[in-house]
Amino acid sequence: MRERRTPDHATSFLIVLVIVSFGLMTLDIRTSGSGAMGTLRDGVQTVFTPIQKLATSIIDPVIDAVDGIANIAGLRDANKELQQRIASLEARLDTVATLEAEVASLRRILSMTPADESIPKVAARVIARGDSFDTSFQINAGSNAGVLVGNPVVDDNGALVGTITEVTGESATVVPIVAPSSDGVRVKSQTGETGIVLGRGSGGLDVEVLEATEPLFTGYLLVTAGSVRYPVGINVAKVAADARPEAQRIVTTAIPLADFSKLDFVVVLQWTFSTEADTTTTSTTTTTVPSDGGSG
Secondary structure (H helix, E strand, O other), rough: OOOOOOOOHHHHHHHHHHHHHHHHHHHHHHHHHOOHHHHHHHHHHHHHHHOOOHHHHHHHHOOOOOHHHHHHHHHHHHHHHHHHHHHHHHHHHHHHHHHHHHHHHHHHHHHHHOOOOOEEEEEEEEEEOOOOOOOEEEEOOOOOHOOOOOOEEEEOOOOEEEEEEEEEOOOOOEEEEOOOOOOOOOOOOOOEEEEEEEOOOOOOOOEEEEEOOOOEEOOOOEOOOOOOOOOOOOOEEEOOOOOOOOEEEEEEEEEEEEHHHOOOEEEEEEOOOOOOOOOOOOOOOOOOOOOOOOOO
């Protein structure tokens, strides 16, 4: 004998709700918003609209805040990534600028012609500097490259820097012309007169011209006139202050053409002083020529 099942109360309630919903929908369509149903609907809307607006005013800011927090986190990550990229690009730009400056310096060295074209030259980098009490510096070229004590040193523009005083196999020490107690270098101005420049250690030079007949004016170019230390014709400095002869003597100051604070590359001129009899004249004066040992 088959058992009779009792209807499920939940299923019955669901069926009733569906029937009521369809009935209300049909009634609402037929009444077109008028009558009791329209009034009921309007009343419900009147009651629930403020509640809906209140809920929206509360929920929307919360949603916006959550979205904002998510966006802020994303923006922070993006900003951090951009800052890293900017730092990387700036580092690359600095490297490129440094390399461009070095290439330009080396190009000037390669195209540079010493006063005497027969003088061989060795390019070198400054690898160490002294302090305020020691103006000398070291370069990465030494005896293995043919550098000798006494060789003159110029910058990549051909301006006089100083003299090699110590040499090892792979390095050398340069004493600049601005060093205190420097022996100085004989110079020649536009007037053709000769004098002496002495280093003061503070970056400037003192200039003294004996038996002067013409004044020196600011901007006059001073070049080596040839001595036991330097060959003739190397640019040295420019006169920094006008000066006129007093008792046939001029004392003034000059600014070196080489910028010692920014030296990166220098050029060693493989030249040393030697004396030999001048067979072309009866003069007993000595002449400055490249020595056999200094020609590398």
